[in-house]
Amino acid sequence: MSTAPLRLVGNDDYGVKIPASSAAPAIESETQLRALLTALSGVDAVGLEARAAKLATRSIKKSTKMAAIDLAISMVDLTTLEGADTPGRVSSLCAKALRPDPRDLTVPSVAAVCVYPDLVAHARSVLGSAPVAVASVATAFPSGRASLAVKLLDVREALAAGADEIDMVIDRGAFLSGRLGQAFEEIVAVKGACGDAHLKVILETGELVTYDNVRRASWLAMLGGADFIKTSTGKVSVNATTPVALVMLEAVRDYAETTGRIVGVKVAGGIRTTKDAMKYLVLVNETTGSTWLTPHLFRFGASSLLNDLLMQRLKQRRGAYVRPDEFSGD
Amino acid sequence: MSDSRLDVRKTYKLLINGAFPRSESGRSYEVASAGGEFVANMAQGSRKDLRDAVAAARVAQVKWWGSSAYNRGQVIYRLAEMAEARRAELAEHVALAEGLSIKKAERSVARAIDRVVWYAGWTDKIAQVYGGANPVAGPFFNFSLPIPSGVVGIIASQESSLEGFVDAALAPIAAGNAVIVVASERRPIPGVLLGEMSATSDFPAGVLNVVTGITSELAPTLASHEDVDGIDLSGVTGDAANDLNAAAASSIKRVFRPRDGDGADSTRRLRAFIETSTVWHTIGQ
Numbered sequence: 001m002s003t004a005p006l007r008l009v010g011n012d013d014y015g016v017k018i019p020a021s022s023a024a025p026a027i028e029s030e031t032q033l034r035a036l037l038t039a040l041s042g043v044d045a046v047g048l049e050a051r052a053a054k055l056a057t058r059s060i061k062k063s064t065k066m067a068a069i070d071l072a073i074s075m076v077d078l079t080t081l082e083g084a085d086t087p088g089r090v091s092s093l094c095a096k097a098l099r100p101d102p103r104d105l106t107v108p109s110v111a112a113v114c115v116y117p118d119l120v121a122h123a124r125s126v127l128g129s130a131p132v133a134v135a136s137v138a139t140a141f142p143s144g145r146a147s148l149a150v151k152l153l154d155v156r157e158a159l160a161a162g163a164d165e166i167d168m169v170i171d172r173g174a175f176l177s178g179r180l181g182q183a184f185e186e187i188v189a190v191k192g193a194c195g196d197a198h199l200k201v202i203l204e205t206g207e208l209v210t211y212d213n214v215r216r217a218s219w220l221a222m223l224g225g226a227d228f229i230k231t232s233t234g235k236v237s238v239n240a241t242t243p244v245a246l247v248m249l250e251a252v253r254d255y256a257e258t259t260g261r262i263v264g265v266k267v268a269g270g271i272r273t274t275k276d277a278m279k280y281l282v283l284v285n286e287t288t289g290s291t292w293l294t295p296h297l298f299r300f301g302a303s304s305l306l307n308d309l310l311m312q313r314l315k316q317r318r319g320a321y322v323r324p325d326e327f328s329g330d
Numbered sequence: 331m332s333d334s335r336l337d338v339r340k341t342y343k344l345l346i347n348g349a350f351p352r353s354e355s356g357r358s359y360e361v362a363s364a365g366g367e368f369v370a371n372m373a374q375g376s377r378k379d380l381r382d383a384v385a386a387a388r389v390a391q392v393k394w395w396g397s398s399a400y401n402r403g404q405v406i407y408r409l410a411e412m413a414e415a416r417r418a419e420l421a422e423h424v425a426l427a428e429g430l431s432i433k434k435a436e437r438s439v440a441r442a443i444d445r446v447v448w449y450a451g452w453t454d455k456i457a458q459v460y461g462g463a464n465p466v467a468g469p470f471f472n473f474s475l476p477i478p479s480g481v482v483g484i485i486a487s488q489e490s491s492l493e494g495f496v497d498a499a500l501a502p503i504a505a506g507n508a509v510i511v512v513a514s515e516r517r518p519i520p521g522v523l524l525g526e527m528s529a530t531s532d533f534p535a536g537v538l539n540v541v542t543g544i545t546s547e548l549a550p551t552l553a554s555h556e557d558v559d560g561i562d563l564s565g566v567t568g569d570a571a572n573d574l575n576a577a578a579a580s581s582i583k584r585v586f587r588p589r590d591g592d593g594a595d596s597t598r599r600l601r602a603f604i605e606t607s608t609v610w611h612t613i614g615q
Contacts, residue, residue: 320554320581321381324388 017257024259027223030181037180037219043211043247052242055286056279062316065278069313070108072277072305073100075295077135077266079114079303081142081234087122090115094126096328101310110306111295112165116141117158124162135165135200139190142204142233144169148186155193165198166190167266167301169233172207175217187224200228200266200299203248206238211247218251222263230266234301239269242279249287256288264292268301274312277305341371342518344379344542345525347386348535353543354378361518364429372518375543377551380483383510383539384557387481390536391508395478397534399454405532406450406504412527413443420492420520427491427517442492449500452600456505460601464608471611476604478506479584480559483552485512485545485574488565492520498562499524499538501599507560510539512549514565518542546570553577560584560603 027033060068078097080089093113101107112133115123120136127134136158140146146154155166168190174182191199201221205214221229229248231240245267252263267280277300284292292298307327314322341358343350352358355376361369394402413420417439425435456476464472482502487494491514499511499521513521525540541548545565553561553574561578563571563585571587578585586602 320556320577321384321551323557326556 018262019257019260024223024255024261027184030184033180033184033220033223036223037216040212040215040219043215045211045243048211048246049243052246052283055246055282056242058282060278060282066313066316068278068281069274069309069316071293072274072281072300073309073313074108074111075299076110076306076309077112077114077268077299077301078110078306079234079268079301081114081116081137085116085119087119090119090123091126092328094123094132096306097132098127098130100306101314101327107310107313111299114167114301117154117161117163120158120161120163133164133198134162135167135198136161136163137167137169137202137233138163139168139186141167141169141202142235144171145173148189151186152189152193155190159194159197163197165200166194167200167202167230169202169204170217170221172204175213175220176208180220184220184224187221187226191225198227199225200230200264201226202230202233202268204233204236205231205240205244205248206236206269211243214244214247215251218248219255222251222255222261226263228264228266228299230268230299230301232267232269232301234269240267240271242283245280246283246287249283249292252292253288262291262297264297264299266299266301271300271302272304273308274305277309339370341373342522342542343373344375344383345522345529345538345540346379346383346536347390347539348529348533350526350529351379354382357543359543361516363426369423369426370519372522372542375512375541375548377548379541379543380510380548380551380555383536383541384481384483384552384555386536387508387510387539388557390534391478391480391506393534394503394508394537395506399457402504402506403450403453406453406500407447408531409500409524409528409533410443410446410450412531413439413446413524416523416527417443420523423519423523424492427514427519428489438493442496445493445496446500449496449504449600452504453506456600456604460604461606466610469613471613472608473611474606474608476505477607478502479603479605480507481557482507482509482560482562482603483512483555483558484509484562485549485552485565486514486521486562488514488516488545490514491517492524494564495521495524497599498564502560502562502603503537505600505604507603508537508539510541510552510558512545512552512565513540513542515543515545549574550577553583554581556581558583560586562586562599562602564588 080093097110097113109132112135113123114135117136123134138154138158139151171183203217208214218229248265256262284298310327311322343352353373353375357374358371359374361372363369420439421435424438425432460476461474466472484498486498499509502509528538554577560583
């Protein structure tokens with residue numbers, strides 16, 4: 001599996017200039033946090049959507065497409081978050097994560113499987129020491145409507161069961177009603193509970209209403225210690241969109257240039273086709289530069305996307321369109 | 331009243347999943363009459379248009395076969411009703427495309443519409459005629475039932491712009507398949523018109539898809555597509571047909587090739603894209 005950054009287009013001049021030494025500002029009060037977040041410039045929504053749409057038209061072909069498909073596969077967080085999940089279903093998901101196409105060993109493994117906390121132990125036992133991480137949603141996913149104590153317990157249980165990555169949701173109620181300090185402290189507390197485990201902070205952009213809010217929430221999460229910022233839970237009607245991903249990538253870029261700390265981005269929900277995935281890879285390359293084109297810094301939260309990537313991969317190799325049922329379903 | 335009205339010219343578009351897109355590729359090509367005069371611009375379909383059409387047909391076929399045979403017959407009959415109302419337009423374009431007199435074209439249209447009605451009648455008779463109860467040595471009922479192949483690609487006749495189109499498209503549809511028809515390259519308009527009529531005939535979106543364009547470009551994609559279960563090679567001949575036959579074999583498809591003497595009452599096309607499913611059931615339970 002190659003995790004080396006892939007250059008799709010452009011040159012390194014697009015990339016982020018990361019300062020040699022600087023640090024994230026220490027947040028000591030809600031007033032300071034509020035001042036910092038409101039000082040962020042507003043988002044030009046029309047310009048943003050036009051740029052996202054323009055970048056989405058870029059055409060990726062042939063060997064570049066093959067490389068991009070493999071890169072996208074290696075970036076997938078293969079996800080099952082259903083009430084009806086069973087250990088059997090998680091087992092087959094893990095098998096698929098390890099060997100997405102069992103007939104072709106050149107297909108890379110995916111980055112992680114993403115499950116509910118109660119299935120983490122099972123996923124961990126199936127995956128063993130394989131190079132596929134176990135991510136767990138936690139903190140009263142997907143609504144985040146529970147007390148901090150309950151959320152922290154949720155996180156600790158997932159970690160005790162063997163999770164390598166925690167996908168937490170921010171408290172949208174607090175954020176939207178202006179209780180920024182509360183939303184921030186929760187992230188800090190969860191980050192503290194995570195220890196070495198990677199923390200992905202779900203902004204649930206579909207509920208944040210404006211791009212300005214997405215930018216502020218991105219900064220809030222990064223200041224709170226997020227290793228990744230993630231668009232959506234996949235449980236509300238509006239999921240990841242390219243403009244929202246662009247705002248978040250810009251936030252990540254600006255944050256890295258300001259503080260020197262590199263934060264990843266995960267887009268989740270509604271990404272089903274290879275074409276969609278390519279759009280996001282182009283956005284990443286053109287916004288943050290190729291440094292981010294690695295599973296350590298960019299992920300797709302998806303389930304059906306993987307089969308479409310495999311189908312396109314096989315189509316490129318065979319030169320003929322393939323049956324969707326060549327690959328196992330969920 | 332002034333007679334200096336601007337011409338309202340029609341560009342003919344594809345029919346994919348119940349919608350009428352221009353080609354994804356943005357290309358178009360000119361269609362001329364048999365006499366060589368410009369008639370209209372056609373969307374020039376691409377491999378990706380076919381891919382989209384196949385994906386749509388796969389979904390639509392389940393719904394189409396899930397409806398009752400009686401209902402399928404009603405829907406196909408509805409297409410005849412729609413075509414009947416637009417006979418003049420069909421005849422005009424058949425005459426232009428095939429270089430016929432308007433009288434001959436009208437007769438061709440009438441035959442084509444009659445064929446639509448004929449296929450409508452077949453929907454609930456295919457199982458009666460081609461299925462059956464098999465005698466077996468034991469206390470069992472044993473039934474053989476014809477079921478559709480699934481998604482069928484059709485390279486429609488290059489010459490017979492409407493009658494050929496109707497036979498190739500409606501026979502597999504009557505048997506419960508969903509189809510993607512690549513219309514005649516030089517004579518596509520009557521088929522495209524029939525596609526337009528199907529959109530107001532209660533066909534579920536995706537059961538009948540019509541793609542126009544360059545046959546030699548489109549046919550190999552359809553023949554090699556692994557999610558297509560059968561292919562009708564009426565509109566190709568010679569080496570091209572043999573190559574398509576080979577591509578169809580490597581992706582395991584049923585192949586239909588017309589024979590000399592396939593008359594108007596031939597049921598070969600009805601039988602071309604059905605499979606036989608045999609079920610056993612104990613007697614007295």
